[in-house]
Every structure is written in structure tokens, then in C-alpha cells.
Amino acid sequence: MKILYLAAVDENENKDIGVINKINGQIAAFESLNINVDKLFYNSHQMFFNGELFYSFNTHYNRRIFMYERILKDLKVGSYQGVYIRYTSSDPFFVSFLKKLKGLRKKVIIELPTYPYDRERESTKLTTKISNITDKIYRNLLKSHVDNIVTFMNYDYIWGIPVIKLQNGISIEQIDFTGYTNSKNYLSLIAVANVSKWHGYDRLLNGMVDYYRSNPKRKVIFNLVGDGDEIDNLKEIVIKHNLQDKVVFHGAKSGRDLTGIFKKSHMAVGSLGMHRIGIEQGSTLKAKEYTARGLPFILGYQDTSFSQKDKFIYYISNNETSINIDNIISFYDNLKVESNEIRALAEQNFTWNKQLIKVKEALKTTL
Incomplete structure (x- = not known):
């Protein structure tokens, strides 16, 4: 069996590192399940086929209009049993592409990394507003051309299309086990993200402001790894409240550099602002990665991959209140679970191989 994996990512952009690692993990899992995968990645002006430049466009708009036509013309689409698409948005060109794939009797599976996503994409930019309106119109036409939607939320149907429900998976062998140690001297927190409003790290910073006003005995440090749209806003909070010696902005890190920061950390911080995009529960990739590291962590939403x-x-709480740092310290001081137990949970439950068996079964069904 052979499929084409289509995704809007740029392998040369730091902001896409997390997404690319996820996609590569999925592709490795597909191949371990005897599914051969060709990957077609695209950015604003270019397409790359299995890592090699496939086609360049003069403008972003030309890419958006003519990309699908170029795929159908220059790739041997007939050699694929199916096409797996990491969803960005719908427009008439995308719908036409899907219609032609179905005419070729290809399985079409779309992955929605987040759903619902409308609030996540809100913007004051006119071009983004137009794109969002276009998406809302044309996504309602997908049910005639899409076999399944893969998502990590608890839905049976989206836009009238049957859902394959997965948990976000990880490539466990690529994540170093770092564990945590009990320290009574200080508490070191770490968060890794392409920082956006739904990460809600301002709630943690505001909690640190309250905490340090009370003249605490234990130092709390927050290590923020990654770039993103919200970094400047967080830096303003840090400067305004003189937290420069307690909050470290590391920028984007990976490999040994990232592992080195994890080794000095006691707890991780997941998303704390999911309510800002209308989400109460979900299955995030970052929580699985923290589990693989063997670290306890903080969440501001109900993660369906875990149990009580x-x-x-x-x-x-999944709201705008500041985080109570004393409560976090108390939780940390009373932890009974060992790091290797946390890692074992990830090894047993969160690999992509186990999750993508469901997608393989969908690809095998007769059109």
C-alpha cells in the first residue's frame, strides 16, 4: 500500500519543528505498518517532494491557485491508494482537487490537528478574515469527497464526515528520558511551544507575580523554550514585574540543547489557555512528550489521553485566573509516582504505531 502525505510545513522554519517531528513520526509509523509514504510539503511559494524542490511559484496566490493542478499533472497520483492531508483550510481549488481524487477512486483522509478551530484563527487582518469566511463556506462541501476525518477530539462526525478518533502519538525512541528529582531548594518549570494565546503562560507569570510579592522561601524558575506570536507579550509582563532573574526565554531548542534544559527541570507546563479558543478537552502532543520525558506536568484542560x-x-481551572504557585509546590512536594512509571505509560499507550492502525484499516476498505 502506498499513500501521499500532503502538509503545509516548512522544514527550514524553527516554528514548524514540532509539527515536522510529529509528521515524521507518523510517516515512520505508517511505514512500520507496511504503508509506503511519499511526502509533499509546501510553504508560501514552493512545494517539496520527499525533501527535494518540486515546484516554485511566483507568489503565494499562484501557489494557492495552481498547486493542486500541478500535483495532479506532475505526480503519478494513480500509484497511490490514498491521500492523507493535514488540513489547513478549504477553498474552491481545494474542493476541486478532492473531487478529482475521488474521480480517480482514491481514499481521501483529512487530519484536523485542532477542532473546533475558528476561534484559534480569529484575526483583524482582512486577508485572514476573507480566508476564514471562505473556509466556512467550502468546508461544508467536503463530505462528498472525503472518506474520513482524523482528529484528536471526541467527535463521531465533523461536517457530516465520519471521524477516526486518535490520541496524539509520539516517537518514543526519539525522546530522551530525563525524569525529575525532588528538590526542596527551588522549583524549575519548563514549557516547550510555538507560543500562542491558547498556551496561557501569562496565567503562570501572573501567578509568579503574586507568589513573589509574598516573600516566599523557595525560588521558582520558569524556562520557556520556543518562539511564537505571544513571546513579546510575555516578555513585557516579565520586565514590568521584574521577573528577569526568574523567567528564562531560551528561544527554539532541539536535540541535546533541549534535553539539557529538561534535565534541570522538575515539572513541565502544558496549555493553560485552551478556553480562549473554545476547547475544554483534547489530546495534545506536548502532554505526551512530557510523559515520555518522565516529568510531572500542569494542564489547564482535560486531556482525554489520561485518566484520574x-x-x-x-x-x-480552564479560565483566566492566575496560577496559584503555592498549590503547585505542594503538589510537587507530595508526588509519589516515579519518573520511570511516567515514561512507561508513554511507552505502553502513546506510540504512533498503535494509533495509526485505525487509519490503516480505513485505507484498506474498498472504495
Whole structure:
């Protein structure tokens, strides 16, 4: 079996590192399940086929209009049993492409990384507003041309299309086990993200402001790894409240550099602002990665991949209140679970191989 994996990512952009790692993990899992994968990645002006430049366009608009035509013309689409698409948005060109794929009797599966996503994409930019309106119109036409939607949320149907429900998976062998140690001297927190409003790290910073006003005995440090649209806003909070010696902005890190920061950390921080995009529960990739590291962590939403028995997760309210740092310290001081137990949970439950068996079965069904 052979499929084409289509995604809007740029392998030369730091902001796409997390997404690219996820996609490569999925592709490795597909291939371990005896599914050969060709990958077609695209950015604003170019397309890359299996890492090699496939086609360049003069403008972003030309790419958007003519990309699908170029795929159908220059790739041997007939050699694929199906096409797996990481969804960005719908427009008439995308719908026409899907219609032609179905005319060729190809399985079409779309992955929605986040759903619902409308609030996540809100913007004051006119071009973005037009794109969002276009998406809302044309996504309702997808059900005639799409076999399944893959998502990590608890839905049976989206836009009238049957859903394959997965948990976000990880490539466990690519994530170093770092664990945590009990320290009574200080507490080091770490978050890794392409920082956006739904990460809600301002809630943690505001909690640190309250905490340090009370003249605490224990130092709390927050290591933020990654870039993103919200970084400047967070830096303003840090400067305004003189937290420069307690909050470290590391920028984007990977490999040994990232592992080195994790080794000095006691707890991780997941998304704390999912309510800002209308999400109460989900299955995020980052929570699985923290689990693979063997770290306890903080979440501001209900992660459906975990159960109440998992005592290494500290849940906070999914709203705008500041984080109570004293409560986090108390949780950390009373942890009973060992790092290797946390890692074992990831090894047993969160690999892509186990998750993508469902997609393989969908690809095998007769058109």
C-alpha cells in the first residue's frame, strides 16, 4: 500500500519543528505498518517532494491557485491508494482537487490537528478574515469527497464526515528520558511551544507575580523554550514585574540543547489557555512528550489521553485566573509516582504505531 502525505510545513522554519517531528513520526509509523509514504510539503511559494524542490511559484496566490493542478499533472497520483492531508483550510481549488481524487477512486483522509478551530484563527487582518469566511463556506462541501476525518477530539462526525478518533502519538525512541528529582531548594518549570494565546503562560507569570510579592522561601524558575506570536507579550509582563532573574526565554531548542534544559527541570507546563479558543478537552502532543520525558506536568484542560489514576498531572481551572504557585509546590512536594512509571505509560499507550492502525484499516476498505 502506498499513500501521499500532503502538509503545509516548512522544514527550514524553527516554528514548524514540532509539527515536522510529529509528521515524521507518523510517516515512520505508517511505514512500520507496511504503508509506503511519499511526502509533499509546501510553504508560501514552493512545494517539496520527499525533501527535494518540486515546484516554485511566483507568489503565494499562484501557489494557492495552481498547486493542486500541478500535483495532479506532475505526480503519478494513480500509484497511490490514498491521500492523507493535514488540513489547513478549504477553498474552491481545494474542493476541486478532492473531487478529482475521488474521480480517480482514491481514499481521501483529512487530519484536523485542532477542532473546533475558528476561534484559534480569529484575526483583524482582512486577508485572514476573507480566508476564514471562505473556509466556512467550502468546508461544508467536503463530505462528498472525503472518506474520513482524523482528529484528536471526541467527535463521531465533523461536517457530516465520519471521524477516526486518535490520541496524539509520539516517537518514543526519539525522546530522551530525563525524569525529575525532588528538590526542596527551588522549583524549575519548563514549557516547550510555538507560543500562542491558547498556551496561557501569562496565567503562570501572573501567578509568579503574586507568589513573589509574598516573600516566599523557595525560588521558582520558569524556562520557556520556543518562539511564537505571544513571546513579546510575555516578555513585557516579565520586565514590568521584574521577573528577569526568574523567567528564562531560551528561544527554539532541539536535540541535546533541549534535553539539557529538561534535565534541570522538575515539572513541565502544558496549555493553560485552551478556553480562549473554545476547547475544554483534547489530546495534545506536548502532554505526551512530557510523559515520555518522565516529568510531572500542569494542564489547564482535560486531556482525554489520561485518566484520574494518573497522579503526575496537576489540573488547574480552564479560565483566566492566575496560577496559584503555592498549590503547585505542594503538589510537587507530595508526588509519589516515579519518573520511570511516567515514561512507561508513554511507552505502553502513546506510540504512533498503535494509533495509526485505525487509519490503516480505513485505507484498506474498498472504495
